[in-house]
Amino acid sequence: MNVSLLAASTSPAERWVYAGMLAANLVLVSVLVGRLGSSLAKKYVMSLTGLALCGFLVIHLIGNAMMLFGAETYNAYADSLHKDEAALKVGEFALLFLFVAHIWLGLVTAGNNRAARGRRYDEEHVKRQDRTAGEFLAPDYWMLVSGLVIGAFLILHLWDFTIEGRPDIGYSDKTPFEKAKAILAVPWTKIAYVVGSVFLGWHLGHGVASSFQSLGIGNARRNRAIRWGGVAFAWLVALGFGIFPLISAYL
Amino acid sequence: MAHTLNLTLRIWRQSDRDARGEFRTYDVRGISTHMSFLEMLDVLNEQLIQQGEEPVAFDHDCREGICGQCGMMINGQAHGPDRETTTCQLHMRRFENGQTITIEPWRARAFPVIRDLVVDRSAFDRIIQAGGYISVRTGQAPEANTLPVPYEDAEKALDAAACIGCGACVAQCKNASAMLFTAAKVSHLALLPQGQPERRRRVVNMVARMDSEQFGNCTNTYECEAACPAGISVGTISRMNREYLKARLAGVEPNL
């Protein structure tokens, strides 16, 4: 048994480090957003941070997949992440930056967009013919809502796994593998993690393809591939992450 | 099938820019299915005038889909239910006898209502002023073959140039964004050799103007494309995103 793993529960000092990281990122992003002159620049940052976060999701999913190979492999992977604590903190800082910037810009642009309409229509319907059925579920109309749900889920997730603040999980005597299993064994948590995954997939069902358009990468020929690629990725993420809470008892 | 329709119209009435405005309901009878939507409104207005009421103000000019004046929200859709169709080209045969039709002006902070269904679209003019022009030498017309334009580019440029500036893209967009309009103008000129001297300045200034007119941001929902009577593609938006990025990376600053 690796001793470092047993001591992995976050100390109060480490929690202060995370609080500092968040504060620093809020300042950093507020400065950055103030410097983004145009609506297009905002969309570029929105897209780039979104796509970078998708890249992170892939790495995260690979990490999750280690659980399939048993406790040994997963614990070794978790331990390897903590090899270089300083590098890990830098990575976490960058990751937090991506989240903060993406969410901040999402809120800012959503506010602008509401204001740009002014008085709302009494009656409003889509004109896209591929949208007339099931229009109310189209992810692009719900990006703010799905984003906020994902944000709430993210807080829970970080509280569970990074801050290790759950009083109902005895962190100190568990390996990472046991921690993950213990957290996902709690029924409401299981549901919350599935819901979080589904909302994430829903969000990406629009977000991925939209990012390419905002960055000006799409064109008539490539757009079909980009759209379907985005939807496929969204499904992969929803299923990939959503499956673990459901099968965790059998791992 | 009935050849005449009796309809109930719920129309936004607002006496001027600062008035509160409200929906009012009118009945029209015996509307021919061959009429255009505007002709149906003409019938209503005749009726209102005879009753000594104020007719409903709406913009129109060509009545053949080229001037872009006649936009209105018809049952919650810009220019009504048909694809690539302006309100003036919309036929009453698209409606059912006894139907209620809700008619609203374009709603956007950048397009204030002037009266009833008429909105002030001068924000579009100011976007054009910011960069929708080219520099040409005066004097004799140049020899036709001095500026060869590849066929593909000419086609794409003219597709973008088909924009009639009606504002349906803004009206239909859930964010009241003017991206499709601005992108059509930027694309049109960026694709042609005549548009090259101002290419970078143009996109930066037009986008800056678009932003300052307080249109919304683009969420890539593509309702604009579906509502556009001229069939402008959202590919133009992608092109503008590219053009703007390149121009800003090259250090071009807006200068309005």
Ligand code: FES
């Ligand atoms: S009146 Fe000219 S486009 Fe409809």
